[in-house]
Amino acid sequence: MPWRVPPADRQAGVLPDPYAVWMSEVMLQQTTVAAVRDYHRKFMALWPDVSALAAADDADVMAAWAGLGYYARARNLLKCARAVVADHGGIFPDTYDKLLTLPGIGPYTAAAVAAIAFDRSETVVDGNVERVMARLYDVHAPLPGAKPQLTDLAAALTPPERPGDYAQAVMDLGATICTPRNPACGICPWRGPCAARDAGTAAALPKKTPKKKTPTRFGIAYVARRADGAWLLEKRPEKGLLGGMLGWPGSDWSDAPAPNPPLDADWTSLPAEARHTFTHFHLRLKIEVAFVPQDAAAQRGQFVPAGDFRPAALPTAMRKVYDLATSALQGD
DNA sequence: AAGTCGTGGGT
DNA sequence: TACCCAAGACT
Structure with missing residues (x-):
């Protein structure tokens, strides 16, 4: 070290x-x-x-x-x-x-x-x-x-x-x-x-008290890209899971997540979903993508210019969403 | 005081 | 695949 x-x-x-x-x-x-x-x-x-x-x-x-x-x-x-x-x-x-x-x-x-x-x-x-x-x-x-x-x-x-x-x-x-x-x-x-x-x-040794198995939660992540290439991101609340980190706007994470798009757009579902395991639950995120016009007004989050956006600044679950979305948007 | 809170590597 | 595990803290 x-x-x-x-x-x-x-x-x-x-x-x-x-x-x-x-x-x-x-x-x-x-x-x-x-x-x-x-x-x-x-x-x-x-x-x-x-x-x-x-x-x-x-x-x-x-x-x-x-x-x-x-x-x-x-x-x-x-x-x-x-x-x-x-x-x-x-x-x-x-x-x-x-x-x-x-x-x-x-x-x-x-x-x-x-x-x-x-x-x-x-x-x-x-x-x-x-x-x-x-x-x-x-x-x-x-x-x-x-x-x-x-x-x-x-x-x-x-x-x-x-x-x-x-x-x-x-x-x-x-x-x-x-x-x-x-x-x-x-x-x-x-x-x-x-x-x-x-x-x-x-x-x-040491012996440990047995732990219960981890449940699976589901959710929806929305990846919006503006005409100038900016990404719609949102800073998560300070407390709780991934607190204070950057992420994609999305639904709640639960057994039956309620759709909650951050703006009106022509959303397209990706065939692949992002899978990620946290300490105490598995997460499976469906991904919705949309291209939106330059004057689009988001109800949540804010557009980050492409030049300012670094995927490495995302927590891993959110980076997995980014990886899947970009490979789909670029057609590979 | 049990639950919450990430991630990557090893088996 | 599905678990376990890592120089824990906070609520």
């Missing part, structure tokens, strides 16, 4: 930029390192420090975050940067308790920033640590109920020396050796004390 300071340098007293650490930890929430790497690089280039980010336009930040998911993180990223500038003189607070008060920073991220950026002895508890503790102590109680117990075990094990290295090491252990499937117990530095390895239960 390019934002990480190697252990040798850390032992020599070099600590990473708290802003870069905070940025990485927010991006890494429920997100893989592989997916984060390019976004972290892009954000650090666009906004090199917290003051620059605090001064950024909301729309630019949301567009830059497009594709990474969990868009509340981007909204809170901006809120947090502005709070650091307004309430902390542009300097990141260096304690768990103060970090915890900031938007988008919860127990994990507060502990991670305090430990990694400030070498404070705080206990990070992410999915990796939960798994490592469940195995090390052979805990069979299922998550998420077992989280408090696993947190206590992790806290009791946290050493006072090199807190930042330790925090990252436990997570690295979970990410590379104590993996969800096929844990590499044979090369694990903790194979000696590991109770689950001794009991032969490592691969079956």
Whole structure:
């Protein structure tokens, strides 16, 4: 990870930029390192420090975050940067308790920033640590109920020396050796004390309460293109699914969506539909397309000139609609 | 305090 | 295909 300071340098007293650490930890929430790497690089280039980010336009930040998911993180990223500038003189607070008060920073991220950026002895508890503790102590109680117990075990094990290295090491252990499937117990530095390895239960831990299957919702998306090439788009409400992101005007998403075109036009249904899976439901979007005259008046949304429109600024579900619509409009 | 909130990769 | 999973936070 390019934002990480190697252990040798850390032992020599070099600590990473708290802003870069905070940025990485927010991006890494429920997100893989592989997916984060390019976004972290892009954000650090666009906004090199917290003051620059605090001064950024909301729309630019949301567009830059497009594709990474969990868009509340981007909204809170901006809120947090502005709070650091307004309430902390542009300097990141260096304690768990103060970090915890900031938007988008919860127990994990507060502990991670305090430990990694400030070498404070705080206990990070992410999915990796939960798994490592469940195995090390052979805990069979299922998550998420077992989280408090696993947190206590992790806290009791946290050493006072090199807190930042330790925090990252436990997570690295979970990410590379104590993996969800096929844990590499044979090369694990903790194979000696590991109770689950001794009991032969490592691969079956941690247990999790079963989740119900994801339902399917349906909807209609309207892609209108004006004579000058402009696209009719709409900024979604700040709260809720894809909050604050750009999208196509559409129907509700439900079992039986009600048609809701943003303007009167000669709509044509596309044969293909956009399919996308969110965390808790599948979505199947029918697509209606129309060419409209230059003086068309939209009841919802606003026309974005072709030169200003970047499909990469759309969340993935909306980009899938765009891809299908353009291939149809251009006849390939 | 259970539900909500994305996406891409692995199996 | 259909699930699982990822350095969680917010309501």
